Amino acid sequence: MPIGARPPIIRFDHASFGFPGVTALEDITLSIEAGEFVGVIGPNGSGKTTLCRAVLGLLPPIKGQLHIFDCACQELRCRHRAKIGYLPQKGVVDRNFPVTVFETVMMGRYGALGLFHRPGPQDRRIAMESLALVAMERYKDTALGHLSGGQQQRVFIARALAQQPKVLLLDEPTTGLDLPMQHNVIELIQHLHETLGLTVLLITHDINMIRSRVDRLVLLKTRLYAAGPPADVLQPNILEQVYGKGLVISDKDLVIVGDYHHHSH
Amino acid sequence: MLELFAYDFMQRSLLAAAMVGGLCSLIGVFVVLRGLAFVGAGTSHAAFAGVTLGYLMGWPPLLVAITFGVATVWITGWLEEQGRMKLDVSIGILYTATMAMAIVFIGLMKTYNAEVYGYLFGSVLSVTGEELFLLGGLATLVLGLLIAFWKELFFIAFDQEMAEASGVPARRIFFLLLTLVALTVVVALKTVGAILVFAMILIPASTAYQLTHSLTTLTLYSVIIGTATAVTGVIVSTVWDIPSGPSIVLLATAVFFFSLLISPKRRRISSNHLC
Numbered sequence A: 001m002p003i004g005a006r007p008p009i010i011r012f013d014h015a016s017f018g019f020p021g022v023t024a025l026e027d028i029t030l031s032i033e034a035g036e037f038v039g040v041i042g043p044n045g046s047g048k049t050t051l052c053r054a055v056l057g058l059l060p061p062i063k064g065q066l067h068i069f070d071c072a073c074q075e076l077r078c079r080h081r082a083k084i085g086y087l088p089q090k091g092v093v094d095r096n097f098p099v100t101v102f103e104t105v106m107m108g109r110y111g112a113l114g115l116f117h118r119p120g121p122q123d124r125r126i127a128m129e130s131l132a133l134v135a136m137e138r139y140k141d142t143a144l145g146h147l148s149g150g151q152q153q154r155v156f157i158a159r160a161l162a163q164q165p166k167v168l169l170l171d172e173p174t175t176g177l178d179l180p181m182q183h184n185v186i187e188l189i190q191h192l193h194e195t196l197g198l199t200v201l202l203i204t205h206d207i208n209m210i211r212s213r214v215d216r217l218v219l220l221k222t223r224l225y226a227a228g229p230p231a232d233v234l235q236p237n238i239l240e241q242v243y244g245k246g247l248v249i250s251d252k253d254l255v256i257v258g259d260y261h262h263h264s265h
Numbered sequence B: 001m002l003e004l005f006a007y008d009f010m011q012r013s014l015l016a017a018a019m020v021g022g023l024c025s026l027i028g029v030f031v032v033l034r035g036l037a038f039v040g041a042g043t044s045h046a047a048f049a050g051v052t053l054g055y056l057m058g059w060p061p062l063l064v065a066i067t068f069g070v071a072t073v074w075i076t077g078w079l080e081e082q083g084r085m086k087l088d089v090s091i092g093i094l095y096t097a098t099m100a101m102a103i104v105f106i107g108l109m110k111t112y113n114a115e116v117y118g119y120l121f122g123s124v125l126s127v128t129g130e131e132l133f134l135l136g137g138l139a140t141l142v143l144g145l146l147i148a149f150w151k152e153l154f155f156i157a158f159d160q161e162m163a164e165a166s167g168v169p170a171r172r173i174f175f176l177l178l179t180l181v182a183l184t185v186v187v188a189l190k191t192v193g194a195i196l197v198f199a200m201i202l203i204p205a206s207t208a209y210q211l212t213h214s215l216t217t218l219t220l221y222s223v224i225i226g227t228a229t230a231v232t233g234v235i236v237s238t239v240w241d242i243p244s245g246p247s248i249v250l251l252a253t254a255v256f257f258f259s260l261l262i263s264p265k266r267r268r269i270s271s272n273h274l275c
Helices: A048-055 A101-113 A121-133 A149-161 A179-196 A236-243 B002-006 B008-034 B037-057 B061-081 B087-108 B114-121 B129-148 B150-165 B170-192 B197-211 B215-240 B244-262 B264-274
Strands: A008-019 A022-033 A037-041 A063-068 A084-087 A167-171 A199-203 A216-221 A223-228
Touching: A008 A048, A008 A199, A022 A048, A022 A063, A022 A199, A022 A223, A037 A048, A048 A063, A048 A167, A048 A199, A084 A149, A084 B150, A101 A121, A101 A149, A101 B150, A121 A149, A149 A167, A149 A179, A167 A179, A179 A199, A216 A236, A223 A236, B002 B008, B002 B215, B008 B037, B008 B129, B008 B150, B008 B170, B008 B197, B008 B215, B008 B244, B037 B061, B037 B087, B037 B114, B037 B170, B037 B197, B061 B087, B061 B170, B114 B170, B129 B150, B129 B170, B150 B170, B170 B197, B170 B244, B197 B215, B197 B244, B215 B244
Parallel strands: A037 A199, A037 A216, A084 A167, A167 A199
Antiparallel strands: A008 A022, A008 A063, A216 A223
């Protein structure tokens, strides 16, 4: 189904987010359709992680509205939240926590199971299938802390998949990984999007890594500066408004920005 | 030595020690993993303030201890949640404030009360049948809640925000954990005393943490170490005629240092340094 003909799964309607005295995101109007692959880009402090927390239902709008699965975000119940598979930024989670790969992935079932329900054989099967989807099933008894950064990201993606989500929300999934592993993780995400039909919202600094893979790019800097196909968004005049004059677009169409966080490859 | 076990007081003491050792080491797993070490220390002093107020006013000391302990952890948790103050700062303030209250309450007592000092330093050998029954009831309640919310407690210890985002009512579970810590402290107060109770929570789980990378195994090891050191500590204290609380804690500390020596994590760090 072409983009524009599918029902919106996440809908921001003039929504602003922040804390008393601080507006992190202002007047955002944006619809994300079921099955879309959307990349969210912007410099540090542009509100990308705030957008992520809003979609998770952890931060209600201070103005306007945010609807997720046709439900106002502050009314998101456990069963709604379980439909959003979330990969947090590296460093948020203690990777030396005494937990095996399988125990980590099983946590993806806990929200969907609800209180007082123990994981059963079906949950264990779903967890194993999720591990197989990221090609990590042979590590199921390995301690999480013994894996490489890329392998850990795969395990966390499996944990998100074990929720059997409709939306996959990924906050900087390639940060701290070497270049081959970054490609590896992004290819895995694209593969999951295509094979499972998941709606993917990918927050990243790395414009060049995702530009050829996403349906749409969303460019943020407190406000929504642009949203559309990568070719439309990655225009020098638009990017300069957000990144300033330090931005260069090379003859190979690579976006290079002055900030050390935004190196292209 | 075997004739010791024939005495009623010894049987009650060993049962109380096993119960407290097992329970403290079980809740200790979540305390260590969620980084609540200081909360337990603060709670034990708040609970002691409750005991002293109970004796001063003629109210049931354990009930007042529970009220003080739970109020302390809830205020601390609320302040952290509001982003107003870090957990260790607020608990540090309440810790000293409640200890000051305890000293004031003791000062207001007209006569010396040995039972109050029993709660400060621990006196497992003087546990009565009634107290054992009450401790058993509280321990069963805490254990039941731990088992009922096991997977949620595990998840919030790993990452509370991820748990919330996944549909687990993480905030309520966090406050449940704080409440269970407070209840456990009260359960253990008479056995090891307010000063040492937190060692019973912290040391077995920290010891088990050195020995495994699996949460299930860690929990099992923690409970075994906690129960075994508590029971052995009581026997040692009786045989050598030394105070029971310190002998339990010193024994647990010795096991902790031994675990550091044999820890597979230590070997892993050393081998990483060689690379």
